[in-house]
Structures are given as structure tokens and as C-alpha cells.
Amino acid sequence: MDYKSLSMPAPREIERTIVLVLLSEQPVRARSLRELRRELRHLAPLEVAAAIARLGVEGVLERRGEEVWPSRATRRLDELGLIAV
Numbered sequence: 001m002d003y004k005s006l007s008m009p010a011p012r013e014i015e016r017t018i019v020l021v022l023l024s025e026q027p028v029r030a031r032s033l034r035e036l037r038r039e040l041r042h043l044a045p046l047e048v049a050a051a052i053a054r055l056g057v058e059g060v061l062e063r064r065g066e067e068v069w070p071s072r073a074t075r076r077l078d079e080l081g082l083i084a085v
Contacts, residue, residue, distance in 0.1 A: 009043065009047075011047070011050070011051060011054070014043055014047050014048065014051040015051045015054065015055055015060075017040065017043070018036070018040070018048070018051055018052060018055060018061075019055065019060060019061075019070065019074065019083065020083075021036065021039055021040065022036075022061070022068065022069060022070045023070055023074070023075070023078050023083065028069065028070055028075055028078075029069065030064075030067040030068065030069040031067065031068060031069065032066050032067055033052070033066045033067070033068060034066070036048070036052075036068060052068060056068075059071055059073065060073075060074050061074070
């Protein structure tokens with residue numbers, strides 16, 4: 001799919017946005033899916049759900065029920081300054 005011609009963010013951009021939102025608050029904490037969707041309301045809900053699922057499968061995020069948070073590895077990479085805009 002050509003995301004540029006549809007002026008939609010590409011899946012990678014959505015994933016990056018989710019990770020940055022989850023890492024933005026210090027100390028990092030779990031967020032409810034509802035809270036995360038509200039914060040990302042400018043993005044398509046199905047795209048956000050798909051991105052959360054992909055990030056979970058790849059070990060970037062952890063999820064329990066309706067809560068998500070960055071994995072220990074993701075938090076450590078952030079501490080090392082390897083995650084940046």
C-alpha cells in the first residue's frame with residue numbers, strides 16, 4: 001500500500017509513535033489500551049491495534065489484559081540513548 005499517496009502514516013511510523021508515547025513519561029508505567037488509543041486518536045484505531053500487536057510479538061512491548069508497557073529491553077535501549085526522535 002502506498003501510504004504517502006493516502007497521506008496516512010506508515011506502519012513503522014505508527015509503531016515508533018507508540019513506543020515514544022510509552023517511553024515519554026518518567027518513570028515509565030503501564031498504560032491502558034483505552035488511554036493509549038485516546039492519546040493516539042489522530043491515528044486509525046485498527047492501525048494502532050495492529051501496531052501494538054506487532055510490537056508485542058517482536059518483544060518491544062509487554063501486554064497484560066488491557067495494559068501495555070515497554071519491555072525491559074526497550075527501556076534499557078532508551079536509557080542508553082539509543083531510542084530518539
